[in-house]
Amino acid sequence: MDGWIKLHRQTIDSRVFVNDGLLKVWVWCLLKANHSQQWVDIKTGRGTTEVKVLPGQFVFGRKTAAKSLKMKPDTVYSRMKKLEKMENINMQNNTHYSIISIVNWSSYQNISSDSQQQSQHPTNTQIPTNQQPNNTDKNEENENKEILQEKEFNSFWELFQKKEDRKKCATKWKNISKKDKELIFKTVSAYVESTPDKQYRKNPLTWLNGECWNNDYSEDKTQKMPRF
Numbered sequence: 001m002d003g004w005i006k007l008h009r010q011t012i013d014s015r016v017f018v019n020d021g022l023l024k025v026w027v028w029c030l031l032k033a034n035h036s037q038q039w040v041d042i043k044t045g046r047g048t049t050e051v052k053v054l055p056g057q058f059v060f061g062r063k064t065a066a067k068s069l070k071m072k073p074d075t076v077y078s079r080m081k082k083l084e085k086m087e088n089i090n091m092q093n094n095t096h097y098s099i100i101s102i103v104n105w106s107s108y109q110n111i112s113s114d115s116q117q118q119s120q121h122p123t124n125t126q127i128p129t130n131q132q133p134n135n136t137d138k139n140e141e142n143e144n145k146e147i148l149q150e151k152e153f154n155s156f157w158e159l160f161q162k163k164e165d166r167k168k169c170a171t172k173w174k175n176i177s178k179k180d181k182e183l184i185f186k187t188v189s190a191y192v193e194s195t196p197d198k199q200y201r202k203n204p205l206t207w208l209n210g211e212c213w214n215n216d217y218s219e220d221k222t223q224k225m226p227r228f
Helices: 009-013 020-032 063-068 073-085 111-118 128-162 166-174 178-194 203-208
Strands: 037-045 047-054 057-060 089-093 098-102
Touching: 009 089, 020 063, 020 073, 020 098, 047 057, 047 166, 063 073, 073 089, 128 166, 128 178, 128 203, 166 203
Parallel strands: none
Antiparallel strands: 037 047, 057 098, 089 098
């Protein structure tokens, strides 16, 4: 792993700084976080699944983290939960892994703007205040939208229970309207229950492309769209 991160001077006055172990875990989180979006292969039982990891996020497993940090797994997890309680991170837990998101990552880890600053006069170490809000707001809005879409898609993926062509399905999901997504969550469970033998169940991409959520399924087996 190469590159660098920012560490704000105010860290020295924070609640994290007074706890050596907690500070070590916090800096480790900053170093682990992605600076760009990427797909990561995760082992899930006997197989693997692809997970999209956004800037400011990383895949977390307490045993792997414990080995890297030279701490007990329970100690690492306890400190991660403390960082979450302090609103330094968000933890999105899954059966086989967790996605960690650094809170406000885009606000203070803007690497591209720093590269531009360094090419200017040495005293010009900050972006003018009047240039910050719009860019930051847009970045956070886009990031929140992507995180929401990812959560919604993960819910659909788990409900459908036939995991094929994940990348294509995720791309298709982005182009589906909010109204149609609500219909999907109302019908997908009924469709899955109507096809218990997966060999007769359509591939998820085929189901989405065919807008099969408009088919007539039993109403008493509907699934409401999850709230995030």
